[in-house]
Amino acid sequence: MVEDLLGRSLVAVERLSWDSVGDLGRRDRGPARLVFDTGHALVLSGTTAWTLDLQVIEPGDDSWLGGYDYELDGGRWVLRDAALEPPFADVLGTKLTAWQPVFDEMNEVIGIRLVFGETEVPLILDGGEVTT
Numbered sequence: 001m002v003e004d005l006l007g008r009s010l011v012a013v014e015r016l017s018w019d020s021v022g023d024l025g026r027r028d029r030g031p032a033r034l035v036f037d038t039g040h041a042l043v044l045s046g047t048t049a050w051t052l053d054l055q056v057i058e059p060g061d062d063s064w065l066g067g068y069d070y071e072l073d074g075g076r077w078v079l080r081d082a083a084l085e086p087p088f089a090d091v092l093g094t095k096l097t098a099w100q101p102v103f104d105e106m107n108e109v110i111g112i113r114l115v116f117g118e119t120e121v122p123l124i125l126d127g128g129e130v131t132t
Contacts (some may be wrong), residue, residue: 001056002099002112008036009095010116015082016068020075027085029129030077033064034088034114036096044112046128051108052101087132091116098127 012035017027031045047053059066066079083092094116101130102111102124111124123130 002042002054004056005036005040005042005096006098007095008031008040009093010088010091011035011037011093013081013083013085013088014078014079014090016065016077019074019078020073027082029126029131031064031068032082032123032130032132037063044123046125046130048128049108050110050125050128052110052112052123052125052130054112055107085132087119087121091119091121093120124125 014033014035015027016030018030018086031043033041033043035041041057041059043055043057043064045053045064055064065079070076082088096114096116098115100113101109102113102122104110111122114123116119121132123132125131
């Protein structure tokens, strides 16, 4: 549960982007893995029902990447270090102090707001993809 990450410092962020034949597309959207100082990570992605899939995974667990290991029309998902990209660069090394889910009009979770000190990082689905 996300509650288990409260008080832990963000130490790394990885993100997947769709690479369409050499074009990484928009870097502000795609699944994300936020790694904390215990090695546990918060993985965020969109589901086929356009709701947020949110899971805390154990250190070293890369199984979440399995669903993104495919090619389509020459394109593929590419994992990159996103720790120095906005909005993560501003909170790297900072402790997670609060979080809250974001609901749509059907009361389904479509995002999450993470609070690191005084800085809020919203991760909200748009078109089925996690955006920042």
